[in-house]
Amino acid sequence: MEIVAKFEVPYYQYLNHEGNVVADLPAFAKDTQELIKLYRLMVLNRIFDTKAIALQRTGKIGTYPSTRGQEGVFVGVGAGMAKDDIFVPYYRDVGILVQRGVKFSDILLYWGGDERGNCFASAKNNFPYSVPVGSQPLHAAGVATALKIRKEKHAVLTVTGDGGTSEGDFYEAMNVAGVWKLPVVFVVSNNQWAISVPRSEQTAAQTLAQKAIAAGFAGEQVDGNDVIAVRDRTEVAMKKAREQNEPTLLEIISYRQSDHTTADDASRYEAKGTRETHWAHEPIMRLKKYLEKLGVWDDKKEESLQTECAAEIEKTVADYLQTEPATVESLFDYLYEKLPKIYEEQRDQLIQLGGQSHG
């Protein structure tokens, strides 16, 4: 008997939860300005997130999925992508989208129930959200195929939640990416929960990263609360995809510091105190500690940042609230390039009734 295959899954962390460096920092992390940029982005995202929840509670937007505690994941991934790379999101990756040209007010439009929030016309290198879980990795593989055929030196990155890794489409996407050698990076944002189903009940696999092994390429785990590690490993993986047409799976581990959405109630299934325990690892505090240790951050700077970010978010909320409603005929105007004749009558009927909704 001989062993014909073995696999390894490495784990990456540069900054531990106390804000201490535990491995050789990548080049960008030695530049404090870069770190402060990342820090600012995370703070901005958290303030936006809190505001979005409040907007939902006051009936200004609909159901909204929070990113609280996961700022390191999305800010880091977004920062690790190049402008000309293509991004295929799931639905929680606000922090990536806003680094790639999507406005916070667009995010509010979408969750506010307006199709224009999905439009991303001015941020063309992004796919719209994907609500059917696990369906988008296949689209990412498709984009990567097109890039490869056209010999363009860009890569695709797609994000799936830990729940999404159980979907058949997820494996099919990885499988074809492996065998066709596609320039795509699969990010699994493992926040430990798929609504009420904990990570341990999603799969028997020890790591989610190792699912890549079955598809024939490398998978690694990254500490999602360490924004430096997230950005670094994303950059490395994207470079590998661009230059070698080699896919990677990045399992980025964080903790969901919120309900699944504003309509969910995690107290029904989440043991008391779990969130608090994990809060000790949260990403913003960690980087703050490090920056303070470096002497480049203090309370005064913090206060100033908070005020500045709050103002920026206020403006975006105002933009959202002042958006004119879409026209009713827009229900019909984007079904086909040209609306088939048989549906014109319905469109006319809707326009006639359009002013009068009966709620």
Next chain:
Amino acid sequence: MAEMTLVEAVNLALAYEMKADKSVVVLGEDVGKNGGVFRATQGLLDKFGPDRVRDTPLAESMIAGISIGMAAAGLKPVAEFQFMGFLYPGYDQIVNHAARIRNRTRGHMTCPVVFRTPYGCGIRSPEHHSESTEAVLAHIPGLRVVIPSSPKRAYGLLLASIRDPDPVIFLEPSRLYRWAKQDVIDDGKALPLDTCFTLRVGTDVTLVTWGAMVKETLAAADLLSQNGVSAEVIDVATIKPLDIDTIIASVEKTGRCVIIHEAAKTGGVGADISALVAERALLSLRAPVQRITGYDTIVPYAKMEKYYLPNEHQIVEAVTNIMEFA
């Protein structure tokens, strides 16, 4: 006997049948500990244990396929798709297997499975959560498609569906889940499948509907009776196979037929009913069969959802127009 909502009636029926029949097993995403995202399976895990109430990994094709296997092996799975919009990955398993196992094994192997899912719009949810595509299931030979519209009918029809030896797609209108209450007796009595329910007896027009639109149709019937028009309201309930006889008997009495459904017009189940009425009751019709339906568009996001859904005033207007037809 207790007053309860539709979703509570679903829960009650599941609890009753799981107690009465040990082969009934519930599975789906978040159905166990969380009791289902709409609490349809609340309390079942505590009552019946993790073998029979299973939180599945996030995989709809798996949920459909594994249920088929369980059913073939003698269990009675009641599997949940979290929303109709997420049933589609399982559509292959449903069409290629659940619907035809009995036929292709000449009855040697059967598929007594129930696939339940919340469906329909009107709860201002994000996109993909408002599907009304019952027609793509009603088109498939070998399937049953059942849609309750009240707590009592949810209880009785779900029991019937679980006991039925063939696959049933049980579509629960999410808009009606908590809309109104009814006294439901927990006596395990099933209501018949393959039968319409006549909710109002009338003489001037037959209103044919199902699911959440029963709400608007009953409201329209009330408005019409104030205007001196007597409307008969039929809840189709089992969309497939259709109890066309009840509908025809009614149309032969009233001479006028209006079909109301939330789903898009083209290829909707209303088209099938309309054709059957034309075939079998043309001689009785005093006006063309009308369909009041959702538009042939993607269901809008929350902000414009209200423009999509048909309302009782449209129903009243359609009836008023055909009263003068001939």
Next chain:
Amino acid sequence: MSIFNLPDLGEGLAEAEIHEWHVKVGDVVKVDQPMVSVETAKAVVEVPAPQAGKVVKLFGKAGDIIQTHAPLIEFEGEAGAVKDKGTVVGSLEESNAVMDDGDMIIGSANPTTTTIKAMPAVRALAKQLNVDLNFVKGTGANGQITIDDVKKATSAPKKMHENFEVLHGVRRAMAAAMTHSHQEVVPVTIIDDADITDLPAGSDITVRLIQAMINGAKAEPSLNAWYEGKSMERCLLPEVNLGLAVDTPEGLFVPVIKNAEKKSPQELRDAVNNFKKTVKDRTVPPSELQGATITLSNFGMIAGRYATPIIVPPMVAILGCGKLRDTVVAKDGKMVIRRILPLSLTFDHRAVTGGEATRFLAEVIKSLES
């Protein structure tokens, strides 16, 4: 009872001032109904109801300051009802309405009445013609009302007597033919007498009439012709196919003696006798009822002197013969009793002139009297 706390309004502020309540204790609210406006340092914010239910307590009045996460309003209901929204997306409308299915019938209401059965086109016609379908008898399959039924309902006058019956067969054909004739033909009838006193006793009057007509046709062929009114075409016929009006209980038959001009008197008599028999027996073949070029109507066998007999197109003449009688006439200045055969000749003035008709008649009389 379930208490709803003031939510974090996202202003980063720890408190807000109650600006205005929109509900009061005892009100029943719906989900998302605006409950209260609160004022923060920045703005006035509406707070919607998180659930449906009856308001039992307001934790403060306008002007009071409420801390974020502190109690704001209390609803009647089970404890914990607020906490569990019971969904993962959207919001479900809740109400205290009770659905009454008490009268729900499984299946059909088993109606005992049905509508009138008629195809949509028939209904449309009835509406157009102002016919009430309730009073029309359906003669179609399964009793359905047909187009004809609707049309009849408009044209049929009120029945004057219940014994009306629709005509069939020979009588129907006669009615149709006479109506048609009346619409087309322009008839003129000339009346005259033939004095047949000097004929030998036992003469066959009918055969003599036929022979006289043949002679008349020879003299004036335009009376033995067919005329087509629409195309204004006339056909003078060489043969004389003599139509003989025969009366039966069923009605009028007109068998035709073909080529009468070629037949001997005995043959003519035989033909007449044969027709009398075959018409009575109803064995006369249709071919022998067609093709007449001129007709003789011997109505006088029963009663009547003069008449205005009807021409059936395409013929242009018909000779009617009344009852033979002895009557006083003036002859050579004296009153004498003579045997007189009354004759009535109708000709179609579209195709025949008065001169032609009178000459024909003169020839017939001359033939009869000699």
